[in-house]
Every structure is written in C-alpha cells, then in structure tokens.
Amino acid sequence: MSIKKIALSILSLSLLSSGAVQAQSDKVIIMVGGMEKIIYLPAKLAEQLGYYKAEGLNVELQNEPAGVDAETQLIAGQVQGVVGFYDHTIDMQAQGQNMQSVVQFSRAPGEVILVSTKNAAGVKGMRDLKGQTIGVTGLGSSTSFLSQYLMVKNKIPLGGFSLLAVGAGNTFIAAMEQNQIQAGMTTEPTISRLLKTGEARILVDMRTELATKIALGGTYPAACLYMQTEYINAHKDVVQKFANVYVKTLRYIATHTGAQIAAQMPKDYTVGDVDAYVKAMNDGKGMFTKDGVMPADGPQTVLNVLAGFKPSLKGKNIDLSKTYTTTFVKAVK
Template identity: 25%
Template sequence: MKRSKFAIPALLVLIMIVLSACGGNNAPENNAPADNAGSGTNNTGSEGGNTGANAPQEDVTIRLGLVGGGMTPIITQIGISDGSFEKAGIHIEEKDFTAGADMVQALVGGSLDITLGSYEHILRQQKNGLDVKAYGEIFNGVGYTLIVKKDSKYQSLEDLKGTTLAVTKVGSLSDTGLREGLKQANIDADKDVQIINGGSGATMLAAIQSGKVAGGMVSEPTISQMLATGEYRVLYDPPFEYAGIIITAKTDWVEKNTETMKRFLAVNNEINERVQKDPSIAVAAMLKTFDQIPEDVMQSAVKNQLAKVPAGLKVSEAGAEIVQQTQLDQGILTEKIPFEQAVDMSLLPTTTP
C-alpha cells in the first residue's frame, strides 16, 4: 500500500516533465534563425516560415544610401521618421549623398547595403560586370521638374534653344530626365543648350532667381515651396514613366541577408498602403524632416509624390525601358540589358505584413 501511495504522485511528476519537454521542443521552430540566405521565397504564405508580424525577429542594421535634399524616396523617409523600421526591428544607418553616382560607388565598395536611386545605376554596374540588381521601386517618375521664373519668356522646351539650364549634377537623374524631355522636343542637349551643375535647394533657387540659368530642375518639396511664392512656374514636368527610385543591392549581400531584404521591402510596402489611404500620415512624418516647410506646402508636395509610388513596389518594366533607352542614347550602354537580368521582384511581399 505504501508503494501505491507514492507511485501516483511520482507518475504525475513524470507526466509533467514529459509535457514540459514537448512544449520546449516547439520553441526552436518559433525562434529559429529567420535568414534563409538565397532562398528567394516570400514570407507571406502559409509555408513561408515564421517571419510574420507576430513571430520573433532578430534586430538588424541596414546601411542605407539615398540622395539627400528631396522627397523622391518618400516611402522610406516616412518609415525612418515615424519609427516604422525600428518597430520592425530594423535599425537604419542613413547616409546621404549629393549624387547617385557617388552613392552607388559606396554600395559597390561595400560601405552600404541598400541604395535608393535611379535604375540607370543598376544598368551601368551590370555593364561593368557587377551583380547589382533592383528588388523593388518606390518612385516611378523622374522626380524633378523644370522651374522658371513666372515672368520668363519661355513657354515650352522648344523655346530653350541657346539657353543655359541647371540640373543638380550633370550625369545625375535630374540631368537624364531633362535630356529625355529635350530629346522629345527635338533639342540636342549637347549642342542646342548648355547644361550646368546647379545643386539643390538654395543654390538652385539662386541660380534661377539671378537669371544665371533660364530654368532649373527642382524636386519636392522645393517645387511646391517655389510655386507657393507666386514668383515661379513649371515649364516642364516629365510626363513619362521612369524607374526613378529603385531599391538596389548587390546580389551577394541579398543572398546572405535574404530575410533582412524581405523585411525591408515589407515595411516599405506597408507604409505605402497606409499613407495612400491617409496622406496626412505622410505629411506629419515629412514635416519632421523638412521642418521649415509650411504644412499646406507639404500637403501639395506629398500629394505629388505619392501619386508616383507604384502599388506593391513593383518595378515598372515600361519605366525601366525608358531609362535604358536614355543610356543607349547617351552611349553609356552599347547593348540592351534584359529586364530579367537586372530585376528580381521575388522578395516583394504578396500581402501587407
């Protein structure tokens, strides 16, 4: 009898130990390393792994390059400003550049992980044999507008023959966008006009105001700010699709950091879906970055920018083709680079994370 008396408690203890052990065996699955380098699979399906919103995620750091002074990378800028990336366990080390070419060199050199710049930089690096690809797009447009003084005699691009025009930097996105417009107006950018470096912000404004240039390529929020004064007007706003701000990385980095790239893309996509429904969120976030801009001016700038952010962050094949044609026209490329060779959209989320 004494043996039976103690056997039952002992059995209960044994059962509890076994159950506890079984429960612990589930933990490694839920906390398994999220990074399946090179897998190329989406996390949003039922078999995509435990990388959803409720799953534990290791904090990561991304060294991010972007061209400062404008709002074309608005979706990512919002995420940095409102803490969306930090909430997703992504620490952004932002590095601003004055020109896309310098930024891409930093990417190739290994001091950046991801850059936000024009598709042309991907094409140029692929031409040089470097495996740099597009993984998403956050702005399908040039992002620069040709601004002139309101009382200027120039009414169209065709009127600009013999004038001097300013871009942020010769060879940059603003330069490429202007040249494409001039080409469509049957103006030879190398013979019929002079294109000079005008910088951005105050330096560009001074060049236009002083009459040093007939017009200058300006980005938001400076566009809306200048127009609000009543002293300036838009002479030319590129109307065509253009793969202007592309999420770019080296393929070997992505292979080692697949889940980090997926998470970065997913956060950007979630931000886009959210602010498209409620632009006031974007206005509030951008006013933190551009704190000297009046709210009504920022509302205009945000509206203009959000209109060109593609749904799902999908790279526009039409926009990419136009960029490629500009590079062929300028002799930078001698043959076409297939879209499939330069773009990988397999890591984009299929649903909101």
C-alpha cells in the same frame, strides 16, 4: 594577477571585441539621394513610423543630395543600399556593375523642368532652352539623364546646352535667383516653393504617371531601393526585411492623407510652409506604388530614354530582368 585571471581577461576582451565587430556588421547603411525630397519619402517615413526597428533592422540613413554620388558609395561598399532612381541599375549594367531594384517606390519621376520667369519669355518647349544652362542635382544623376533626354528628343544635341550641378532645395533656388541657371529639373518641395514666389513656371511636368507617359513615352519607374546583386544574394533575410518595411510604408502612404503623413515627418522637412508641403504631398501621392512591384512596362521605357542620349549604351545588350527583382516584395504578407 593569476594566469587564470589573465586568461579570463583576454577571453573577455576577445568576446567584447567580436561582439563589437558583430554589432557593427549588423548595421545596414542606406544612402538617400536627397532625404527631404518627397520622391524618396518612404525611406525617412519608415524610420519615423518605427518600421525598421519593428523588423529588427539596425538602419543608418545617410543623406546625399545627388544620386550619382550615392551610386559611387554603393560600388565602393561604403553603403549597403541606395534609395535613388531605378535608371542607375541599367546605366551600371552597361559599365559591368550588377545592381537591382528590390522595392519599387514609384511609377513616375515626380520631377519637373522649371523655367525662371526672368527668362521665360518665348520659352514654350525644351527646344527653346538651346544655349541655356539647365540645373540638375548632380552630373550623372537621374535629373541630368532626363534633362539630356528631353533636350535630345527635341532635336537639341548634347553640345547645344549646358548642365550645372546645383543640388536641390535652397541651393537650386539660389542658382535660379542668381541666374546661374535659366531652367532646371527638381522635385517637391522645391517645386512648390518656386511656384509660390512666382520665380519659376513649369515647362515639363513628370509628377504623375499620365504626365510622364506624355513626356517620356511610357511608365517610368523611378524612386526605389537598389542594392548590389551580390549583396542581395548573400543577405536575402535582410533584403526581405527591407521589403517588408517599405511595402508597409507604401501602404501607409496610400491610406493616409498628406496632412497625416506630414505630421509624421521632421518639422524642417516642410521648410516653414506646412500647407505647401501638404499640398505637394497630396498632389504627388499618386506616383507611389502600393505594393513595391516593378511595373511590367517600365524597365523598357527607362532603357529607351537612356539609350536615346548615352553613348555608353550603344551596342550593349542590356538584360533588364537582371536590373530588378520582385521576389521579395511579392513575399510580403
């Protein structure tokens, strides 16, 4: 082979290599704290509707049952964004990590505290769960945050009950059936499945904005897309595309029925009961925002809830304005 051909071969390999690196860097990985949960519906629905591709985004959705683990991956730089609860941005600021919600999906947690019917006798409120084991998706997850707050609010100290990480869906249901947990916080469609079989009843409902205000004292912005502030500032064009995608998806949710939305989702998301899934979808649609904008009164409520039980927030000056941004969603056409 001539020197010229060798040089061309080396150049070609170099270009191919740089192209592969570029293609890899163009991929944006979004970790979802439970892909099948209705509270995180926009992440998968956007993919099903082809909205990511329409914006020219190369997106990989990764499923992680507990939000706290997704948060860890974000800090480590393994993913570029998380579809999880806004409260993590406040919790992380107290630990020196800067993150922001860039699209706010919901104005309510979409979660409930369920009590096993085997242990429901005499349980009229959170105070009656003293000494019991409460199931949460993960320790340090938003379900654990809210469970702890509701117990402390009802005069039960943190040592007066136990939390057990049981995930959601089948693992949550199994834990309740086997009496590993006597109560637990979960989301749809797990809620509907347990109510339908009569294995549990609702103790605290936070699936609507009104019910949430009663339980938590105000609007509680929950599901969102959050990213590290450094990434947001360095990739504003990419972040804007995500804002475009999710606002468009939120508008779709607001203008379509539960049945129409369910028809777009993977069949296994309905867990073999389409009617229950559609009902849960229709009942829960009201928690979603229509524009992705953070409700003005929401961040303070979330801070109040977290400060109610987390020692790490005591004495810390949290700048709520740095935990979210509305710049991108307000620029959506």
